[in-house]
Amino acid sequence: MRTVVPVVETVVETPSTVTLRFDYPPEAAPGQFVMVWLPGDDELPMSLSYLEGPRKGVTIKAMGGSTRAVLGIAAGAPIGVRGPYGNRFDLAPRRILVVGGGSGTAVLAPAAEAAARGGASVAVALGATRASELLFRDRLRAAGLRVEVATDDGSEGTPGFVTGLVERWLSTEPFDAVWTCGPEVMMAKVAALARARGVPTFCSVERHMKCALGLCDACALGPYHVCTDGPVFPAERLLATPDFGRFHRDAAGRRRPL
Numbered sequence: 001m002r003t004v005v006p007v008v009e010t011v012v013e014t015p016s017t018v019t020l021r022f023d024y025p026p027e028a029a030p031g032q033f034v035m036v037w038l039p040g041d042d043e044l045p046m047s048l049s050y051l052e053g054p055r056k057g058v059t060i061k062a063m064g065g066s067t068r069a070v071l072g073i074a075a076g077a078p079i080g081v082r083g084p085y086g087n088r089f090d091l092a093p094r095r096i097l098v099v100g101g102g103s104g105t106a107v108l109a110p111a112a113e114a115a116a117r118g119g120a121s122v123a124v125a126l127g128a129t130r131a132s133e134l135l136f137r138d139r140l141r142a143a144g145l146r147v148e149v150a151t152d153d154g155s156e157g158t159p160g161f162v163t164g165l166v167e168r169w170l171s172t173e174p175f176d177a178v179w180t181c182g183p184e185v186m187m188a189k190v191a192a193l194a195r196a197r198g199v200p201t202f203c204s205v206e207r208h209m210k211c212a213l214g215l216c217d218a219c220a221l222g223p224y225h226v227c228t229d230g231p232v233f234p235a236e237r238l239l240a241t242p243d244f245g246r247f248h249r250d251a252a253g254r255r256r257p258l
């Protein structure tokens with residue numbers, strides 16, 4: 001489906017992050033994304049941070065010009081949406097450690113909620129630069145999940161990177177799977193920690209996207225198209241590529257260091 005709909009609600013989540021809610025009926029699964037655009041601007045891939053029922057949501061962090069434009073959007077303004085695209089998190093594991101870094105928590109929150117509703121025990125390690133940038137901490141706690149936080153500047157929770165929390169949690173509790181989304185360097189570290197304990201890790205990765213249909217090659221990551229083979233990948237597959245945690249591709253397809 002591809003359409004233009006009015007934004008029904010905007011929610012300021014953190015000083016740099018806004019959620020847009022809009023009515024978009026197609027069913028979507030945890031982990032999937034949509035392509036969104038403001039009239040006259042280019043499309044951007046965005047994870048669905050709310051996906052139950054017709055009222056969907058995307059949660060956007062201000063990075064460059066395109067995402068900054070979204071921060072100023074008001075309820076009632078039109079937004080283009082197509083999708084949903086991509087694969088999903090497998091909800092079968094019973095004991096899941098969810099590791100979110102910054103805006104990466106946007107894709108993890110609905111997946112963690114769905115797993116918990118299905119009876120899984122879900123622990124969440126949430127990381128951000130500072131307390132005010134912790135995304136969906138209250139939402140996840142309200143859903144009954146165990147949430148611990150780490151902040152780079154020590155303003156809330158454990159001081160330092162979220163990987164410190166992950167190390168502690170993995171050494172004290174058994175998990176069947178780790179789900180993570182955030183900076184690739186963080187995800188690579190999380191995957192290495194989990195591998196040392198024999199716990200499979202699944203990463204939601206980002207790449208430049210144009211078609212989202214597996215046709216244009218813009219989102220190539222090793223032998224994979226992130227738009228159709230992902231965005232959720234077993235970490236073992238990603239670690240076997242030369243790019244994961246090191247390079248991405250720009251709009252022209254040039255390989256650039258992350």
Ligand SMILES: Cc1cc2nc3c(=O)[nH]c(=O)nc-3n(C[C@H](O)[C@H](O)[C@H](O)COP(=O)(O)OP(=O)(O)OC[C@H]3O[C@@H](n4cnc5c(N)ncnc54)[C@H](O)[C@@H]3O)c2cc1C
Nearest residue numbers: 042045046047060061063064065066067106206207208209
């Ligand atoms: C599957 C997936 C899910 C994502 N989910 C989220 C999310 O939930 N929240 C979030 O904040 N970000 C998400 N992103 C990242 C987001 O799509 C942008 O790449 C990022 O926010 C950069 O935006 P910008 O403002 O810096 O772009 P700019 O610096 O303004 O970009 C310059 C130009 O490049 C284009 N561009 C930039 N990045 C991309 C891209 N990845 N694909 C296509 N065109 C691009 C812009 O439209 C613009 O024309 C996701 C990416 C992917 C692949």
Ligand code: FES
Nearest residue numbers: 210212216217227
């Ligand atoms: S965005 Fe075109 S192949 Fe993935």
